[in-house]
Amino acid sequence: MSEEARRTIAADVVFDGETAHRDCAVVIEGENIVSLILRREIPRGADVLELPKGVWLAPGFIDIQVNGGGDVLFNDSPTPEAITTIVRAHRKFGTTSLLPTLITDTDEKMIAAERAVAEILPHAPGVLGVHFEGPFISPERLGVHRADLRRAPSPHHVEMLAPPPGGVSLVTLAPEETPPGFVAELVAAGCKVALGHSMANYAQTRAAMAEGLTGFTHLFNAMRPLASREPGPIAAALESSAAHYGLIVDGEHVDPAILRLALRAGLGHPMLVTDAMPPVGGDGRGFVLQGREIFVENGRCVTEEGTLAGASLDMASAVRNCVSLLDLPLERALVLASANPANFLGLGKRLGRLVAGYRADMTAFDPQSLRIVSTWVAGERSAEEW
Known part of the structure; x- marks a missing residue:
């Protein structure tokens, strides 16, 4: 898959399963996570989805x-x-x-x-x-x-x-x-x-x-x-x-x-x-x-x-x-x-974290109300937004 097929989701806070990172982004390719990077490191011209202000991105x-x-x-x-x-x-x-x-x-x-x-x-x-x-x-x-x-x-x-x-x-x-x-x-x-x-x-x-x-x-x-x-x-x-x-x-x-x-x-x-x-x-x-x-x-x-x-x-x-x-x-x-x-379930090396090599199962939400903004399963964003 080409570099251009990579997608980037940026959030004010990304919780990777262990640590909450501020002003970060998750880079995904296909169904997998490629990397977690700082917002300022996002390459120019990248396919970027900026989540609303204040929203967290975390493992699904x-x-x-x-x-x-x-x-x-x-x-x-x-x-x-x-x-x-x-x-x-x-x-x-x-x-x-x-x-x-x-x-x-x-x-x-x-x-x-x-x-x-x-x-x-x-x-x-x-x-x-x-x-x-x-x-x-x-x-x-x-x-x-x-x-x-x-x-x-x-x-x-x-x-x-x-x-x-x-x-x-x-x-x-x-x-x-x-x-x-x-x-x-x-x-x-x-x-x-x-x-x-x-x-x-x-x-x-x-x-x-x-x-x-x-x-x-x-x-x-x-x-x-x-x-x-x-x-x-x-x-x-x-x-x-x-x-x-x-x-x-x-x-x-x-x-x-x-x-x-x-x-x-x-x-x-x-x-x-x-x-x-x-x-x-x-x-x-x-x-x-x-x-x-x-x-x-x-x-x-x-x-x-x-x-x-x-x-x-x-x-x-x-x-x-x-x-x-x-x-x-x-x-x-x-x-x-x-x-x-x-x-x-024995799936801890594939699911439950937002790190390189893991499947891109993610949820974006408001941290105060826990209202879900969006979800991704195996890199695919839900067609329905709530």
Whole structure:
């Protein structure tokens, strides 16, 4: 590709994933970043996009738990078309890549989800793979997952859950509901494994981590609570420097005081997740989840009984909440939304930073409101501006 094909995006602040640089620009060629330069170093005659005054440019957000968006639920429609709608709905909130997430369902639905992701992966760089949240979960920590669909794993599940070609497969399970060695088999097959919807005790959690479990799905929610004589999975997650744990920062799922404590005490790697449902990027109204009516009340997705059913949360709001509710510096909140999930998925040498050789997945936003101005995925700017 010729020198003339290079494009330059200049901003008052460029956050490269570690450091905020003032009056800089990102140079991209094709789908990759070539360099980060000072504004005054931009060559004369270069193809330059000057972002509005005050706007930051940062790595695109990576969301590993997306049930739906744009009024589409992945469980209802595990198809490439549905994934496209979900991706488009979340992109307006700065999410440049995600894992479509299928909650506990039948084997047939899981196979359909895997095939849909495999079909779309070569054409959609914003899709990184698939997240299976269930069905190997605890009957005591179901949340809104259907009890009649939860089950123990069978031998064929290891092959079925293996990553699609070129993609990632994340499996959320309750280790106490699976046989010894099952986590290790999934890891050997190339899966990322996370604990979630689980009543595992501390010893069971540590045993699963010894087999290769490294993730914790929406830490604190739908798992055995932390107790003085049974620390359970929460303590195991927070004390391990190898652990990655998703946090839903909406002010509803977990009290901000608990999240602040976890961020101060935890040795591992927190990640922002949305656990988003169809209202995100859609009409904001209720929906039906596997036969149950879900209501949206004051930004909360709840059943008739008041049980939380995923979230009406987008990543830009999650980042903003980290600053306003958790007192985090904006730079750290951005790491939780980009570099940390990229590292968890094994993509940290390709995504989550704005440095030479990385894919040009970027989001531009107002640092006060977190209003998204523009996004780029693999060097391509969104046709829609918000």
